[in-house]
Amino acid sequence: MRDNFKNVRIDYGSYKTDKVVEYFSPFNDAPIDDENFKNADFSKGCWVTSSCGVGFNGKGYYACAVAGGIDRITNQNMEVASLKDLTNKALKEQLNEFCKLCGNFKAYESNSGDFIPRVEKEPFKNIMTNSWKRVYKQNFNINKKDK
Numbered sequence: 677m678r679d680n681f682k683n684v685r686i687d688y689g690s691y692k693t694d695k696v697v698e699y700f701s702p703f704n705d706a707p708i709d710d711e712n713f714k715n716a717d718f719s720k721g722c723w724v725t726s727s728c729g730v731g732f733n734g735k736g737y738y739a740c741a742v743a744g745g746i747d748r749i750t751n752q753n754m755e756v757a758s759l760k761d762l763t764n765k766a767l768k769e770q771l772n773e774f775c776k777l778c779g780n781f782k783a784y785e786s787n788s789g790d791f792i793p794r795v796e797k798e799p800f801k802n803i804m805t806n807s808w809k810r811v812y813k814q815n816f817n818i819n820k821k822d823k
Contacts, residue, residue: 705779709805718775743774
């Protein structure tokens with residue numbers, strides 16, 4: 677494979693042993709549904725924003741790639757269309773809106789925004805809090821008869 681794709685780097689040390697990756701954070705575990713985060717400052721972001729930086733997708737720029745995914749699902753259209761328009765104010769507005777729904781934020785406090793090594797993450801739990809149930813119901817009106 678390396679002979680055909682000279683610019684591709686394969687991470688053989690990724691700890692992946694199967695199609696199921698056990699060390700991901702439960703994304704659908706919204707901090708706003710957790711009493712421990714009622715006074716959280718979502719504008720500070722989390723380890724994703726501090727380690728991975730700004731995200732970009734087909735709509736535009738985001739405080740992180742996860743924020744772009746949340747925006748796609750929630751249809752809030754908070755993208756920043758141009759890099760020259762990407763300001764601290766715009767980023768903080770995105771963080772305030774999207775981090776309250778993101779399960780990655782919940783690990784922020786204990787890790788002080790630092791990257792969470794895979795070995796420190798607990799095994800994946802399929803959690804979906806009430807906020808995410810509402811988001812999916814509002815934005816993906818799926819009926820059993822449509823399947």
